[in-house]
Amino acid sequence: MKVLVFGNSGSGKSTLAKQLAEEHGLAHLDLDSIVWEPGKIAVQLPAHTVAASLAAFLSEHSRWAIEGCYGELVQAASHHCTELVFLNPGLEACLEHNRKRPWEPHKYASKETQDGMLENLQSWVAGYYERQDQWSYHAHRQIFDSFAGRKTEHLSGSAVAA
Template sequence: MKKVLIFGNSGSGKSTLAKKLSKLEGLAHLDLDSLAWMENQPLTRRPLVASELEIKNFVSANEAWVIEGCYSDLLLLATPFANELIFMNLPINICIENARQRPWEPHKYPSKKAQDANLDMLIDWIEQYETRDDTFSAKAHKALYDNFAGTKTEIVINQ
């Protein structure tokens, strides 16, 4: 059974690929955005223990799945259950353009206008991917990729 983790910078195409795999291969889909943040407090992370419980419940309830997100700390909790890993390592400028073209995500924002109000902040955050030193950084993603023992693919577009 396929158990896939997809990760990378914001705007790298994680959600798009996860949705396609889910539909084509009948995989259950978990977007880590749905469990990483406190409700009604969009800039406050939930306790790691609470997110870990939801991840374990998801992998226990589904034989085949895809989990996607930019949270290396949460992805690391799912790696013991995964047999495949996909690192969406796209250039920053492509991630920014994808963010600009992103359709409304009703599971994250009450309206397209509310989503677009955060666009400048998101673009700044995307631009810092290579220089940040946090769970969302290129450094953390590369370490996750390098340390995974199963099947792994790095999607790279050279410019």
């Protein structure tokens, strides 16, 4: 099993990927962990470093759950997955999940630091359906629609297999 979970921030990617990893004994990769400079807020690693980290993970693990919102990385990993899961619960659900998000110590030094970034995160999340970048609904929709293998889209609590 090689499952790739993607969608907007707050869509439930981490929750689902961690659950699948635990239930099925899969290696787990949160793409945030290879995209951002450790110990720094919103400082991206060089693209070649990120690509090398993803390639290393893919070659080192035969069974995995990968999750993230990065269209270019989701696209790259999709060539190796056995199942694609697009979480698309809608904007209000994502915003609410972000408000209730527990502290993520692998991303922020403290809960207070994380909460201090919430307004910026919510603003970015709110633009998901309008933006045209690699982290947008537009990019995610193209990835999902063009994937020929087993795939499921989760809409507002329901799943639609394609």
